[in-house]
Amino acid sequence: MENPNESIARAPLPTEKTLRQRKNLVIQFFRFCSINLKMIKMIRKGHHPMERKVK
């Protein structure tokens, strides 16, 4: 079993640009919309089987 901390030390680090983007209100607003849409799609997919059955 590999020492996890050696693996962590080799993991990719985000660049300054990525870190700024993660906090940028405009970019994050669009990400917020995008993530919500993805979640809604996933939720609809997951709710579908039971509701279809009982119709």
Place this chain on the structure above:
Amino acid sequence: MARVVILGAGVAGHTAALHAKRMLGKQHEIVVVSPNSKYNWIPSNIWVGVGKMSAAQVTFPLAPVYKRQGITFHQALARAIYPEGDLATDSGFVQISYTDPTRTGEIANISYDYLINATGPRLNFAATPGLGPDGYTSSVCTSGHAVEAAKSLEAVIATLKTGKRQALAIGVGHGTCTCEGAAFEYTFNVEHELRAAGVRDLAEITYITNEYELGDFGVGGLVFSQAGFQTTSKLWTESLFRERGIKAILGAHVSKIEPGEAHYELVDGSTGILRFDFAMLLPPFRGVEMQAFDKNGQEISEKLFAPSGFMKVDADYSGKPYEEWLASDWPKTYRNPLYPNVFAVGIAFAPPHQISKPRKSPKGTLIAPSPPRTGMPSGIMGKLAVISINELIKNGPSAQVGTASMATMGAACVASAGSGLRVGSAASMTMYPVVPDYVAYPNTGRSLDDTFGEIGLAGHWIKLALHYMFIYKAKARFGWFLIPE
């Protein structure tokens, strides 16, 4: 008139109760039995555990909501199920013991036509000596635990401010724990708070977990597409750990806690001691202490419950090797095979197998994350049971009931740190399905379109929105049923 009795008022039980009243109306009676007087939106306990929210912000009294909805509420603990009734009655009933301060200790029998077991877990701190608030570690499993965790963390931050180094251990306190996502989220909340307090450089944070790899989360890890590549939750999580300077101990079974020391054994058989000044370690779960009896009073608990104490439903419990399990082995209707008017949903149902590969140390210690079945899947199961009961009431015992396997439903996990709208960050993940289906999705077990991970402030807004939205829904405010589980 049918009586539907629901044991438990957590996400699964409370969702079931509200939908039952909405769907079945006044002509049927809905009864909820819960030992707690308050509803707790547990995902937000993480914020209580770092002092960013009060217990009052994540809880509310159940009785007024149930009174408004016309639901009968007993603040009591379910002690035994008599699914065949007894010598005096043919109707199934539940024996309860009141925890309501005005009736403490009083015993009553409540008959049912349909029973939904949504009792959630017993927090099995006893599995690891010294674990938990009665031992030497904190917990965020209940709002009360989280309040105490926040106090302990505050004391550590005060010590750090004097210039003294402190060690913080966060993770899970046993080899068979679940909810690694919550431990992960708490880790990054604590890291955020230490940074905000200006003492991060003096604190060493170690995440100790039974996961074999970072990013496993008890679901065998995730594969998602990012920037044109398929990447893994392992790499993604390791990147976050590196960025925030957090160490990890993986594949660990915490065997004993002593003051300031967590003793652990790893999958490879080695042992170690993690020293801490503050530790938040989640406990393993067991089924609640509830027995079952047949008509003659003979105990049939082994027939109704798995050895873990969780209730058996329509899953394949044949005990095949891990490598042979299929997504189709997971339950679809959550009905007990012996007593089809009994359902078990949320954490209360016995999963047929682990999703993460179980491992044993050379000494034979099982180190295997248990499958998570909280949050969104719990709510869906609660609603499903009610849809099925509605069908059974309307069309009789041969009615077609609904299905919602964890192999056909997704889940979202938003691990958020910080508070307010401008300060904070979150790791947002979704997966579809929760239980990998290598028949439907041969390469990764899950849909790449619906499984993703992203880090940023947007996830923090989502977590805040979910907090207010789900408490609104749980309070059964106007239009609550339009909010999905």
